[in-house]
Amino acid sequence: MKRQALETIENEVTDFIRRIVLSERRDGSLDRSSFVILRQLTTHGPAGVKSLAKELNLDISTISRQAATLVDKQYVEKVPNPDDGRAFFYQITEPGEKMLDENRKRRFAGLERALEEWTEEECESFAHLLKKYNHSVIKEKNKKQSDG
Amino acid sequence: MKRQALETIENEVTDFIRRIVLSERRDGSLDRSSFVILRQLTTHGPAGVKSLAKELNLDISTISRQAATLVDKQYVEKVPNPDDGRAFFYQITEPGEKMLDENRKRRFAGLERALEEWTEEECESFAHLLKKYNHSVIKEKNKKQSDG
DNA sequence: CTATTTACTTGTATAATACAACTAAACGAG
DNA sequence: CTCGTTTAGTTGTATTATACAAGTAAATAG
DSSP: OHHHHHHHHHHHHHHHHHHHHHHHHHTOSSOHHHHHHHHHHHHHOOBOHHHHHHHHTOOHHHHHHHHHHHHHTTSEEEEEOTTOTTOEEEEEOHHHHHHHHHHHHHHHHHHHHHTTTSOHHHHHHHHHHHHHHHHHHHHHHHHHHHHO | OHHHHHHHHHHHHHHHHHHHHHHHHHTOSSOHHHHHHHHHHHHHOOBOHHHHHHHHTOOHHHHHHHHHHHHHTTSEEEEEOTTOTTOEEEEEOHHHHHHHHHHHHHHHHHHHHHTTTSOHHHHHHHHHHHHHHHHHHHHHHHHHHHHO
């Protein structure tokens, strides 16, 4: 029955998050927000705080500070926008890319160890459903917003 | 290829978390930690801060404060342990159960809306894999700890 | 009966976050 | 061109979840 499945998802999701949020904390290196910003910058190209904030669903001020610490660590460069004296592009640097890559690898390795005994089909199915889930949630959120 | 699937999982998981952590924030009512404590108390019965901390993988002090706010809100009662003058049991109250239940319903409803168009098979499969994932991660964590 | 351990609380610190106030550049109306 | 308004970004302040360390009081071991 679908209801049963949804209940399980609901329960497991809570655990899922707590577990990951916690495990990330100890992970050393990049915290989640830095990771997410760097990832956004590589996958979607240079951007200013405003668009980053929008893309990542965070407050501008949050991004502003986090980006500042990334600049500090020299993982990103703050390039003035030639067409607008107020605006900047944050651009990932060589060391930033490297850091992101290492982090990805580390995260990936943890996952690989955990899912060692999963079959390929299970992995693929989970990947697919997780992705689908994310899309469903985005869609639902947009719908809700346009409803008012 | 399994590697591809794992990469997708890794990517999607990051989004997944950010999304949920954020959406929970606006949810009003119970925050995640309160929710988790209440849920733990209903599913595993009354417990003191120490065992709760262990079960939930949080610091004792964190639980202590969170439990205190739950006592404040009268969602749990702090019952002295008759066999040990230092110890207490936190016990969910009637209003606490009600609150938990409402929250579960609300979370559930959100999920249901988001997954409206999923087939039953997809839901079941996702529920199953999420659960399996959680277990895999716990197992991996324990292994890592016993390794040293 | 004292010393140690245990269950819990409280002090302090950090990190991620939001909202609100601020600064400076850009833009639009006259 | 100047002035008021909007926009991009920063900074002040507050909140929340968290951990670690120090403290308190009860229990237990010698």
